[in-house]
Amino acid sequence: MPELPEVETVRRGLAPVMEGRKITRVILRRSDLRKPFPKGFQKRIEGARVKTVARRAKYLLLHLDTGDVVIWHLGMSGQVRIYAKGEAVPKPQKHDHVEFHLQHGATIRFTDPRRFGLMDLGFEDTLDQHALLKDIGPEPLSNHFSAPVLQARLSGKRIAIKQALMDARVVAGVGNIYASEALYRAAISPKRSAASIGPKRAAALVGAIVGVLSAAIRAGGSTLKDHRTTDGELGYFQHSFAVYGRPGEACPDCDCNVAKTGGIKNIVQGGRATFYCPRRQR
DNA sequence: CTTTGGGCCTGGACGC
């Protein structure tokens, strides 16, 4: 699934169920996802208590009272489902790979058809140095993210701004959908070079990124193929997309003649689809 | 150093 709002939606579902509870049992139905589970994975987790469920970029972080941290990525197609105590847990299907059984009876199930997700272990006191996390840029919804910070991270980059926004070293958690949406909100062309973003555009972009991510979180994320909340509910922010997946349509702020202009354009950048309005975005 | 392209997987949509 998953860009930042979808992962945050899952985090918010997991936190009240997992925090303060012991993990009584871990079931792995295969030995790897995108990469193998680390050695001793189950053993290091079982019996530990979850202190907090946090998030960094698109990674969920289960902080355990042993000092270990479960680093959990949902990949492209990962879904998390919570079954409350007493609720029937359906028989495992083909792509149900992991289960966490919790003290007091809840079950957390991870389903990931494409297996681009992963689970790893890190240590709380050196978590920032972990290979998966050490190069990740500022969290967009934290106070470490600002126009000067963004502009500095874009300076000297020869790539297009759209591709720069999807580089986790520039800003954490922005993927293909929200990169297009944020650029639309900021009225910046996705083709513009990253280095040409000055103070004014950087400020607009920061506002746009924060705005679109916050709105998406409030809506429970976006559901294209398979994102669900941990209750199995659909997120509905996809209905608020201005440009993503709407080629040929009029953008929300356009008063132009779509029959003439062709409306929202769909181009490919770095092998990924980009949607934008050439008249509104410069 | 930065940037590009291929690869990892499965499933669904589409054209014939």
Added chain:
DNA sequence: TGCGTCCAGGCCCAAA
């Protein structure tokens, strides 16, 4: 109905 092709929210790594 079946088959082939293309595409999909992410990320790593080798190569240029």
